[in-house]
Amino acid sequence: MASSMLSGAENLALMRAITPKAKGLCFSRSDLHGNYFPRVNLSTSSRIDRTRVAIPKCSLSASRPASQPRFIQHKKEAFWFYRFLSIVYDHVINPGHWTEDMRDDALEPADLNDRNLVVVDVGGGTGFTTLGIVKHVDAKNVTILDQSPHQLAKAKQKEPLKECKIIEGDAEDLPFPTDYADRYVSAGSIEYWPDPQRGIKEAYRVIKSGGKACLIGPVYPTFWLSRFFADVWMLFPKEEEYIEWFEKAGFTDVQLKRIGPKWYRGVRRHGLIMGCSVTGVKPASGDSPLQLGPKEEDVAKPVNPFKFFLRFILGAMAATYYVLVPIYMWLKDQIVPQGKPI
Numbered sequence: 001m002a003s004s005m006l007s008g009a010e011n012l013a014l015m016r017a018i019t020p021k022a023k024g025l026c027f028s029r030s031d032l033h034g035n036y037f038p039r040v041n042l043s044t045s046s047r048i049d050r051t052r053v054a055i056p057k058c059s060l061s062a063s064r065p066a067s068q069p070r071f072i073q074h075k076k077e078a079f080w081f082y083r084f085l086s087i088v089y090d091h092v093i094n095p096g097h098w099t100e101d102m103r104d105d106a107l108e109p110a111d112l113n114d115r116n117l118v119v120v121d122v123g124g125g126t127g128f129t130t131l132g133i134v135k136h137v138d139a140k141n142v143t144i145l146d147q148s149p150h151q152l153a154k155a156k157q158k159e160p161l162k163e164c165k166i167i168e169g170d171a172e173d174l175p176f177p178t179d180y181a182d183r184y185v186s187a188g189s190i191e192y193w194p195d196p197q198r199g200i201k202e203a204y205r206v207i208k209s210g211g212k213a214c215l216i217g218p219v220y221p222t223f224w225l226s227r228f229f230a231d232v233w234m235l236f237p238k239e240e241e242y243i244e245w246f247e248k249a250g251f252t253d254v255q256l257k258r259i260g261p262k263w264y265r266g267v268r269r270h271g272l273i274m275g276c277s278v279t280g281v282k283p284a285s286g287d288s289p290l291q292l293g294p295k296e297e298d299v300a301k302p303v304n305p306f307k308f309f310l311r312f313i314l315g316a317m318a319a320t321y322y323v324l325v326p327i328y329m330w331l332k333d334q335i336v337p338q339g340k341p342i
Contacts, residue, residue, distance in 0.1 A: 106277035110214035112136035123189020127155030221271030233318035251280025263333035
């Protein structure tokens, strides 16, 4: 499987460790390859004893407003970005960033253990993630939602998804009643949400008490050039931000599992467009206790065509960098002997 290593242990749950003087996670140290290890409690399914972790003093990660300007951030820009990308998405983007092994590894914490589960796949796009869901759940019980009709058109062409419900919709304003689904899955969508907290609050609302949400998304780079392109392109959250958003929405038993292409050998300094799988359990029926103000983005608001075009082109240039990174890492994996750092 493509799960990467965290402090030398595979398939670990990452949970926030809080001390009286700190209100969140912070990165306490890194290895020689730029992999930053957070201050965490570690647990595995094969061990029930408490793992002791040394916690040196460190400062909290610098905050970054989720809605800060990026070249491809707004839903309108993402809509047109995928108008063209949908043509080659399954053949160009997925092989480098979202493989079948990664998908199956990322979905494992979602506990898709019953064919009769009702599942919503939010931001399901071409249905690549949905193909992993219907391995475990009857397709007739699965709904794929995306704002891009061009991506959904690709999903409709896939035979295993013929019985799925396929609808257009907004991840931050889901067209499902409260306490509707047993499972919520969203893969590769959060990076386009102007307000991630609102999207996760919606995830909480639509699942039933005891249900589980599974959000799969990018992780923030530490290498300076990758960090630059991530900042100007779209949202690459830090691991502790995911956990904070889930807990604020009301989820319990929040866990984060690191994923990545096997040829990265666990390297995370460039960031990953699909880098972690975050899960949380809804403890009680009803809406999230979190109260939010108005939406960050009004898609009905007119935009300046010149500004829109410029942002779109610059965003596409930044996206090209992240198409090249997995090729670079794959070549290094082929050239550098196993056991040697890449």
